[in-house]
Amino acid sequence: MLYRENGQFKTNYRADQQVFPILQDRIAIGALLVFAFAVVPLIAPEYLFRAILIPFLILSLAALGLNILVGYCGQISLGTGAFMAIGAYAAYNFQVRIPGMPLIVSLLLGGATATLVGVLFGIPSLRIKGLYLAVATLAAQFFTDWAFLRIKWFTNDSASGSVSVAGLQVFGLPIETPAQKYLFCLAFVAVFALLAKNLVRSHIGREWMAIRDMDVAAAVIGIRPVYAKLSAFAVSSFIVGVAGALWGFVHLGSWEPAAFSIDRSFQLLFMVIIGGLGSIMGSFFGAAFIVVLPIVLDALPYWFGIPIDTALAAHLTFMIFGALIVFFLIVEPHGLARLWSTAKEKLRLWPFPH
Amino acid sequence: MATTGDVVLEVRNISLAFGGVKALTDISFDVREHEVRAIIGPNGAGKSSMLNCINGVYTPQHGSITFRGKTFSHMNSRQVAEMGVARTFQNLALFKGMSVLDNIMTGRNLRMRSNLLQQAIRWGAAEREEMQHREFVERIIDFLEIQPYRKTPVGRMPYGLQKRVDLGRALAMEPQVLLLDEPMAGMNVEEKQDMCRFILDVNDEFGTTIVLIEHDMGVVMDISDRVVVLDYGKKIGDGTPDEVRANPEVIKAYLGTSH
Amino acid sequence: MGFFLETLFGGLMAGMLYSLIALGFVLIFKASGVFNFAQGAMVLFAALAMARFSEWIPAALGIESKVLGNVLAFIAAMAVMVAVAWLIERLCLSKLVNQEAITLLMATLGITYFLDGFGQTLFGSDIYKIDVGMPKDPIFLFQSTFEGGVLISQEDLVAALIAALLVGALALFFQKTSTGRALRAVADDHQAAQSIGIPLNRIWVIVWSVAGFAALVAGIIWGSKLGVQFSLSLVALKALPVVILGGLTSVPGAIIGGLIIGVGEKLSEIYIGPMLGGGIEIWFAYVLALLFLLVRPQGLFGEKIIDRV
Numbered sequence: 001m002l003y004r005e006n007g008q009f010k011t012n013y014r015a016d017q018q019v020f021p022i023l024q025d026r027i028a029i030g031a032l033l034v035f036a037f038a039v040v041p042l043i044a045p046e047y048l049f050r051a052i053l054i055p056f057l058i059l060s061l062a063a064l065g066l067n068i069l070v071g072y073c074g075q076i077s078l079g080t081g082a083f084m085a086i087g088a089y090a091a092y093n094f095q096v097r098i099p100g101m102p103l104i105v106s107l108l109l110g111g112a113t114a115t116l117v118g119v120l121f122g123i124p125s126l127r128i129k130g131l132y133l134a135v136a137t138l139a140a141q142f143f144t145d146w147a148f149l150r151i152k153w154f155t156n157d158s159a160s161g162s163v164s165v166a167g168l169q170v171f172g173l174p175i176e177t178p179a180q181k182y183l184f185c186l187a188f189v190a191v192f193a194l195l196a197k198n199l200v201r202s203h204i205g206r207e208w209m210a211i212r213d214m215d216v217a218a219a220v221i222g223i224r225p226v227y228a229k230l231s232a233f234a235v236s237s238f239i240v241g242v243a244g245a246l247w248g249f250v251h252l253g254s255w256e257p258a259a260f261s262i263d264r265s266f267q268l269l270f271m272v273i274i275g276g277l278g279s280i281m282g283s284f285f286g287a288a289f290i291v292v293l294p295i296v297l298d299a300l301p302y303w304f305g306i307p308i309d310t311a312l313a314a315h316l317t318f319m320i321f322g323a324l325i326v327f328f329l330i331v332e333p334h335g336l337a338r339l340w341s342t343a344k345e346k347l348r349l350w351p352f353p354h
Numbered sequence: 355m356a357t358t359g360d361v362v363l364e365v366r367n368i369s370l371a372f373g374g375v376k377a378l379t380d381i382s383f384d385v386r387e388h389e390v391r392a393i394i395g396p397n398g399a400g401k402s403s404m405l406n407c408i409n410g411v412y413t414p415q416h417g418s419i420t421f422r423g424k425t426f427s428h429m430n431s432r433q434v435a436e437m438g439v440a441r442t443f444q445n446l447a448l449f450k451g452m453s454v455l456d457n458i459m460t461g462r463n464l465r466m467r468s469n470l471l472q473q474a475i476r477w478g479a480a481e482r483e484e485m486q487h488r489e490f491v492e493r494i495i496d497f498l499e500i501q502p503y504r505k506t507p508v509g510r511m512p513y514g515l516q517k518r519v520d521l522g523r524a525l526a527m528e529p530q531v532l533l534l535d536e537p538m539a540g541m542n543v544e545e546k547q548d549m550c551r552f553i554l555d556v557n558d559e560f561g562t563t564i565v566l567i568e569h570d571m572g573v574v575m576d577i578s579d580r581v582v583v584l585d586y587g588k589k590i591g592d593g594t595p596d597e598v599r600a601n602p603e604v605i606k607a608y609l610g611t612s613h
Numbered sequence: 614m615g616f617f618l619e620t621l622f623g624g625l626m627a628g629m630l631y632s633l634i635a636l637g638f639v640l641i642f643k644a645s646g647v648f649n650f651a652q653g654a655m656v657l658f659a660a661l662a663m664a665r666f667s668e669w670i671p672a673a674l675g676i677e678s679k680v681l682g683n684v685l686a687f688i689a690a691m692a693v694m695v696a697v698a699w700l701i702e703r704l705c706l707s708k709l710v711n712q713e714a715i716t717l718l719m720a721t722l723g724i725t726y727f728l729d730g731f732g733q734t735l736f737g738s739d740i741y742k743i744d745v746g747m748p749k750d751p752i753f754l755f756q757s758t759f760e761g762g763v764l765i766s767q768e769d770l771v772a773a774l775i776a777a778l779l780v781g782a783l784a785l786f787f788q789k790t791s792t793g794r795a796l797r798a799v800a801d802d803h804q805a806a807q808s809i810g811i812p813l814n815r816i817w818v819i820v821w822s823v824a825g826f827a828a829l830v831a832g833i834i835w836g837s838k839l840g841v842q843f844s845l846s847l848v849a850l851k852a853l854p855v856v857i858l859g860g861l862t863s864v865p866g867a868i869i870g871g872l873i874i875g876v877g878e879k880l881s882e883i884y885i886g887p888m889l890g891g892g893i894e895i896w897f898a899y900v901l902a903l904l905f906l907l908v909r910p911q912g913l914f915g916e917k918i919i920d921r922v
Binding site: 138312 | 708725891
Binding site for chain 1: 460
């Protein structure tokens with residue numbers, strides 16, 4: 001009743017191919033953006049920024065990058081943590097070694113460095129697929145774990161591989177308080193989400209999906225698998241690299257290689273699966289789910305008045321995570337994004353049954 | 355049927371084997387511009403493999419393929435597409451995760467020029483290009499009468515309509531030569547009539563050369579200019595439908611006594 | 614030279630241990646086409662079960678004999694692994710029968726997390742000991758040829774022998790028995806196998822139980838050597854490059870791959886490591902597998918994959 005498209009006729013292709021063709025959607029997104037940019041910084045408590053909003057934003061960005069590779073182009077990667085690390089450490093080096101380097105430029109250069117390495121590690125995808133490729137991406141993960149620990153130049157000769165940054169500012173505006181950090185990340189995420197959405201609905205996006213769905217047929221149409229796969233690795237690594245740089249600079253402040261370990265890679269993969277493979281929206285859903293879940297699980301015992309020791313809580317979190325992954329894969333392999341769009345479909349008909 | 359011209363595609367002495375299995379043995383035939391050339395033969399005769407060699411999916415161990423005077427010992431899929439050869443597949447090979455519209459739009463890929471940055475920004479050059487090609491694809495959708503389904507994921511469509519999308523994707527490439535691998539398999543009489551109509555229209559209006567693998571003898575005899583017959587990977591007949599129909603080898607191998 | 618031989622033997626032994634874990638991967642892949650990421654977690658789970666049962670059972674039943682205690686613990690642990698196999702089949706695999714490989718892979722990732730957490734909830738998360746009477750003292754071989762002799766760990770030697778026996782048994786099982794044939798049919802094409810009447814569910818329970826058995830043996834040997842702790846699950850991850858190198862469908866491949874990785878790791882750490890700052894063991898196996906994959910995508914003994922259009 002509320003969600004009907006009555007009267008919303010599209011009279012040209014441009015209108016038909018908008019990102020949000022339904023008017024109600026456009027209003028909702030607009031309202032959400034206004035709320036996120038203007039209202040949240042004023043009313044949210046510090047804890048919310050630090051523990052939920054900022055990690056959510058940055059991890060959504062990383063999940064977005066990973067989704068392009070895994071969800072849209074069908075190339076499995078278990079080494080996402082490595083590319084976040086490369087982005088973070090590269091941005092660090094640019095920021096620290098070149099005096100007067102603007103923050104945003106450092107972050108983007110971090111992403112660019114991750115792109116170069118990403119393309120390199122994407123080369124195996126030209127010969128191997130699926131599970132074999134997954135294991136090959138693990139090579140990237142473990143190699144970078146080692147490199148940032150042992151190669152002193154990367155970390156400005158820090159003994160343990162840990163580095164830190166301070167005094168972030170953009171055009172003279174400081175990025176110190178949680179609210180400021182939140183707005184900074186939000187701006188990045190909004191811009192990148194738009195760019196990513198544009199890419200996946202253009203011909204490169206269709207190339208990626210064609211390679212994912214049936215690469216032999218794609219080749220026959222004239223799509224070059226090499227270009228499609230490597231461009232997917234490149235774009236994905238860029239986004240993941242920038243996310244990594246944001247994670248280190250804005251969220252952590254100081255970090256060591258363990259912040260980007262294989263656990264991070266798995267975490268991002270879970271976000272993408274649960275959120276929905278091949279869906280921009282899904283990356284956000286997945287990130288929200290994975291960020292909020294441990295907090296809920298931690299707090300649950302207290303709500304019910306049953307104290308659980310932290311070790312047991314950690315084990316239970318693992319169990320619930322694992323069970324939820326399997327549950328989602330069985331019930332809705334296309335993730336929360338599909339559940340969402342199914343709900344919207346029903347809403348368009350409501351209150352009629354069909 | 356359009357008046358046929360010079361030889362546009364010629365395969366010479368093509369032999370293809372998978373390990374010990376000989377899929378094709380010393381196959382030679384030519385295809386003339388604007389004609390409808392059928393390839394027939396029992397199942398397993400190597401017809402699809404022949405098309406796969408032309409498209410660069412398989413690489414033959416011997417032989418050559420000549421397209422418009424240029425000879426190749428093996429084909430590169432992209433090159434073949436650029437030279438104006440498109441095809442449909444026996445088992446559809448559609449991109450199941452995409453809508454009908456997107457599937458057909460992939461056929462326009464070779465002609466879309468905007469780079470990554472332009473596409474990311476979208477506003478301006480990339481938007482214009484997208485709209486331009488959308489218009490072209492919409493004409494194909496009209497031609498194939500699948501307008502109501504344009505946003506449907508292809509996986510959800512009935513088989514007959516999926517076949518049309520496969521054809522649409524090939525047509526989107528504006529091919530000079532169209533290779534059709536059993537375009538009417540699994541269809542009922544009405545669907546076959548529709549498909550025939552589409553194929554003949556394409557051949558008539560655009561002069562597209564058609565190479566057609568088909569099992570329905572009625573269709574083959576009706577619409578083809580010339581026919582090649584394969585059996586167990588060898589060529590056993592080549593000529594007009596009437597010539598082939600009277601060829602005792604072909605009758606023995608394939609057509610049977612009553613039809 | 615003596616030192617080189619020591620390193621070589623050490624590498625071969627370590628390689629055998631990796632192979633033990635890799636066997637489980639190959640078994641499940643060969644018989645169900647599923648890449649079981651959870652194999653490492655199964656090794657840990659099995660080892661935990663064995664370790665705790667070998668404590669609890671003698672205490673509960675008042676048994677003095679070490680051997681009897683271990684045997685009972687083994688039986689109990691095996692029963693647990695069969696139960697786990699049955700549950701995995703019932704709750705996960707049967708529901709995901711027709712999904713693509715990536716979905717099944719993700720499911721096993723989920724199972725990994727679940728087993729890790731569940732195992733530690735059930736059995737505890739301290740470091741536990743397994744004592745099945747493996748000889749702990751090293752022996753010195755070739756004392757006449759090399760001064761001081763070459764140091765070989767007896768424990769590793771026994772482990773290698775057990776692994777060899779297990780491989781032999783499994784290879785026979787697949788080639789010679791009708792169940793083995795059925796397993797290979799299932800791995801090739803689930804639906805085709807179903808259509809000729811092979812009971813998919815039962816087959817999968819069998820396969821995962823056998824893999825569970827391999828995991829238990831691997832768990833006991835590794836646990837006896839290193840103590841049973843969470844990091845076992847991570848060590849098991851190292852079996853992935855082994856499987857890649859050897860080929861996902863090959864039992865002998867798992868052995869050869871394991872040996873190559875084991876030797877390669879040890880030798881590279883000693884001879885190349887110092888040039889690069891040390892600690893290259895964490896990535897050597899993976900990079901080796903990666904380079905190998907570029908040359909021969911299906912691994913040493915795996916089957917070539919042909920796409921049909």
